[in-house]
Amino acid sequence: MKRLLSVAAVLALLSGGAQAQTVELLNVSYDIARELFAQINPVFAADYKAKTGQTIEIKQSHAGTSRQARSILEGLQADVVTFNQVLDVQILHDRGKLVAADWQKRFPNNASPYYSLPAFLVRKGNPKNVKDWSDLVRKDVQSVFPNPKTSGNARYTYLAAYAFALEQNKGDVAKANAFVKTLLGNVPVFDTGGRGSTTTFVDREIGDVLITFEAETNGIKREYGDKGFELVTPSVSLLAEFPVAVVDKVAERKGTQAVAKAYLDFLYSEAGQEILAQNYNRVHHPKVLEKYKAQFPALRLVTIEAVFGGWEQANKVHFAEGGILDQVFVNR
Template structure:
């Protein structure tokens, strides 16, 4: 009996390390609100690729919400290994307030750590009954726009800044006229959801509003998914470059020992296979071969940037989104 117990114990001791090695490495990707379907495609492809390259099994978990809310959750303890956000400020705050991300995070990966990009675009109802063509139509009294709250959504901040930039151009740089323009635009929004997916639900399912303003990738996805509703895409004459910054959350990855797989996950987004998936979901990509393959699905338009018009994200945040900034001044109180 004693020999049997000793033999069993020996087997258990032998099996322990092997079992530990076979246990999947868990990775948490904390992402923006409307990226659920995108990463549902990316994650299994990455898992298979990583397994083939390293022999290691990975289990990728997802968390989705408005990126400002997600950033706050990470600062409050959400154990994100990586973030795949839609706005620079919400990654930068992880460094500024928590030192969770390295100071040089934008220099560690190509294209300012943005593997893909998009822009605010319009989705209108069948036949475009309000004849919406450009930003100027969104301040008409008979047009209701739907987009999230710029205080909680990176998606909505792009919309706000794109509209503000358009108004500056139309009014030869007159700041007061630009403020008046966005004040009217915000006043025409019937419901401010906290994130992009909530606004999609408001427009598509609740049938509120005349035009949904969201990332071009989302407008295409909705049109494809709800083909029976006859939604139509409208690309404005000018829009704002929307970068999608990504980073390893260094402090968390170091503590969990996931640095290598976290970096590999972000590198996969830049690979040809990863860029292919991104483009299939109507995101604009940088890989030359994939970009050429999908160029027909992306209308040409002029893109302005936060750097050109607003002096960079730090200044835009201070001027527009900080307490008492221009957004607070023009936001219509409900």
Template sequence: MKRMIAYAVLALGLGVAPVKAEPTEILNVSYDIGRELYEQIDKAFTASYKASSGKDITVNQSHAGSSKQARSILEGLEADVVTFNQVPDVQVLHDKGNLIPADWQSRLPNNSSPYYSLPAFLVRAGNPKGIKNWDDLVRDDVKVVFPNPKTSGNARYTYLAAYAYALEANNKDEAKAQEFVKKLLANVPVFDTGGRASTTTFAERGIGDVLITFEAEVLGTRKQLGEDKYEAVVPPVSLLAEFPVTVVDKVADKRGSRAIAEDYLKFLYTAEGQDILAQNYNRVHDETVKAKYASQFPETRLLTVEDVFGGWDKATRQHFAEGGILDKVFTRR
């Protein structure tokens, strides 16, 4: 005992920090419509972790619009991991907070995006307005519901998908593309801050003719609320929506949770994790799981932010920065 005390005193005298006990819980800060998905992921992960390590772990969740979540982390919310729905909301943790390294996307497969989706449409039974493609959404007789692109990554994908469609339909005419998204935005009666609130506006409040959100939310909402009440419409062309994840290094190292946080994210890439993701209508990369769930995903042609807009950095500067294209077109008719 005296020897142990002596070693402790010596360590303190040398300025050696005592080893932190590994925490028994971590926090996953995520996008708002991922709540039910991550409840399933967390249950499976904690069981897997217990089986492999013999230890109990609790995964706490925080859900809101991903851009809002990123700001909360920059303001002090201690996330061990983030599971967001667009690259800029992760990248900002490096650019403005130095919380993660610049090469965070190279740490896990598929640019640290374990699954993906695309903007799709949920319409009411019988599709009374005959909505099939993006050009139907700018008609005067159609009211569209999706969240505010200034606060929601979900909505930014919708905005960019519509813009990309208009560019392709008009021989890359920027002026016509801007007029197209201006009409689309003018057809939105309510701008909620996040995707789940917009689903509530459409499904529970009965506002609008079509909800635009991630395909996973479209298919999941239809299953939950009644396939006899809603129809899913996957447009023939849409935009690839990646769901990037990362350990928040500065927080994980401070809390001693890095090993657990890394295991949690790696679980998303396992066959079990990929199966849970696909069960919840997310498109995945595991070939076996893809084949198993292929029938639930209609074919569509996916454009990318890189090909159409030159990457997220350029898209953010041109469209979403103060005074950008979004500010110019975000007006009522």
């Protein structure tokens, strides 16, 4: 009997140890989201442990989202993705069936818990008097943003500029092409991701205006207050959604589906939206939106769907091999 009790006790201890084992979750994200998820992750982990008793360790991977998507297709074991471009999530389904076909319907707002837009950051006093997209094609203005071939951030910049040019030229595609060609020609260096471009502008002091997500421009201004950077919100910009998804094929194999879903659900919670808004991301939660509305300038936002017919069409026309980007991206 004692032997039986001893075996039972050992099994109970083993069971308890298994339950207490830390679960690791890998969130593969975009280049400039390091500080954001460094704040989100411990709050989620504490909340999840309080609710379930389970200890979670969240690991991060950051780079340009197109590069990140390729890495996942090549074997990077992401449980979830928190990207800044729909195409880079969709390709995980199209080429590897790694995410569900209906991934955009699995979470609210087309699986985008927050959003932003391309905006400008200029040097103290705005010496080049940059006010709108039209100023970025002047010969005396150098813009800094990443390579649209590797960065979702930069694709939003490219499409926002293209949308502006189409509107200014009453839909004339040839003039819009010429506009973005000049804009690209005024970029002194193309980094692969948004964080690299921030370093180029801030630390290397190259360029007159940094074009990146509004959240990033605010964060840089806050972090480098001694440099006197100034924010410029253009007259019109492009809605930049930040899509999220569980990488089902990986999560199913690792047994992390429930934790992965809970992690992404947390981004929609009041606590998650609070952290997002504190970092200058525009959010959907009514209470949080009301609390932070003063920090978000009003402007007109156009959408990928309205101007370009959706991401699939935008990719075909602009970003696919031989598309408009290739045609105007001369000697790059």
